[in-house]
Amino acid sequence: MNRIKEKLQEDKKLLSIYFTSGYPEINDTVQIIKSLEKNGVDFIEIGLPFSDPLADGPTIQESSTIALKSGMTTNKLFEQLKDIRSEVSIPLIIMGYFNPILQFGVEKFCAKCEEVGIDGLIIPDLPVDVYNDNYKAIFDKHGLKNIFLITPQTSEERIRFIDEVSDGFIYMVSTASVTGSTKGFGEETKAYFKRIADMKLKNPQVVGFGISDEDTFNDATKYAKGAIIGSAFIKHLNKHGKNNIEDFVKSVRPV
């Protein structure tokens, strides 16, 4: 069974961490993944840096710019991940924008993902209909789950459609916002979390965007299966370096 689906069946709220590969230092990717697993993170999103990340706020943008300046490339990422499966067993998802994947070649990219043991992809600017028409068969062939986003503005009809074509989890964007907001969740957002929970979708939901600490993690996972932290972790790396990951994870989900 796909590692993502297996993980989703565990009887607990899942904590996922996003980080940009090649950041803070170009060769930190593997060490960060191992450290996140060791400290109990349930699954990881590995960011493939892009020059123009439309859906991201300044923190993730900046980390991408630095990674690219250090020489991070798609090939480099696959090289770094070559032996990852001999050491890491939690689900690994690559999150990247579509253009670098298109230039690498979608088929070749998916084959590489399978080869190194990637379980799924999140590509924010690859729309569902284009995916279904052109790429689904390739993803399926290589055993990759494609994760789609919904937002507070997504219509019920479209959520049902996305639920239908999803096979893993649905990425619930918490608020109308790019990544990195730290405002906390107001009543409106909590009502949206509940509304989605009440839809009884076939796929579990994992909340992302705006989760930065224990409070927001708990709010997000009151109904949802899990939550993803990105910018707050990048900020932590920026401040404390990669040797202090344990503190960050414990601050979000004390043991």
Place this chain on the structure above:
Amino acid sequence: MFYAKKLNKMTYQADEKGYYGEFGGAFIPEMLYPNVEELRKQYLDIMKEDSFQKEFKALLKDYVGRPTPLYYAERFSKKYNTKVYLKREDLCHTGAHKVNNTIGQILMAKRLGKNRIIAETGAGQHGVATATVCALMGIECIVYMGEIDIERQAPNVARMKMLGAKVVPAKSGSKTLKDATNEAIRDWINNPVDTHYIIGSVVGPHPYPDMVARFQAVISEEIKTQLKEKENRENPDYVVACVGGGSNAAGAFFHYLDTPEVGIIAVEAAGKGIYTGESAATSALGKEGIIHGSKTLLMQTDDGQITEPYSISAGLDYPGVGPMHAHLFRSGRGEFISITDDAAMKAGLQLAKLEGIIPAIESSHALAIFEDRKFKEDDVVVVNLSGRGDKDLNTYIDYFEL
């Protein structure tokens, strides 16, 4: 002015999903879907409404000053031994064709019930045109502009402020037009209900390229009527326009796209030379990819990172090109020529001396092709003079040490 698309008819117009051949579409994150979808569902119907057309046409006439003249440039024609007409978009209110689109889109935004407008701008021409229509309608206006461009284009920043717009510096990435566009898109993600994004060219996700092309189509609509009066024929032998994102070109080409006897010539900025690493000649340097929600030709590294273009003309300094133009290039329907900074500057100065018209440096690129691209003596060539050179005086002064 609307082309009903006939099935099975070969066309260079967008199809209903916004594709021009293999280019176009809407590669947008889900956060933008409701906004873009709302627009996509309604734009054609709104544009067809009588009340919309009436208001649009009245404003183009009384506020923008249309129709703009189609001027036979006698001395210029004599010099190049062919018949050259200039379509005088430089005489539009605010100094360039950009306002045709912003008038259309502000009327669209009103009908969609939006009360906040955002825009991106490079040189500031589109920003000024957007700030202008927002002032006209009393609507809040926020313009994103690269931090570097804000420094380079101080007069246009001042104009926008005078018109009541808020100019927000884009500090990410290379701090120029593409980053201003990213910031505008991020703003739209953060404000999904009350805001309309007025994109300034035939770029971005469907329906923008098609919508902007239709608003700019008034240019070729007028050329047809005016040429009939002057030459007793609607179709010139060639239409020439500069291409940044491609909106003035899309407007000048629009009603000739499916008329193969009319040659279409798109002029890009070669910067310091196509292969110098300082160029914006997307058709020569670009590969198929995705920028700002559209599949098109764009300048990028082998790894799919978008690269920074260069041109002396800020309005042509965009790493992509609208999907219509990518298709015109790929299909061979359009002839693509690129012009260096030096050739464009020379052509700008020459037009001033020959015809008493100081063109925008963008438009000077289109005028520069006559040096090497020869036409027959009785060819009728229409050049779209997209804007006037007031905004470029400092560049002209520095370059020619005037």
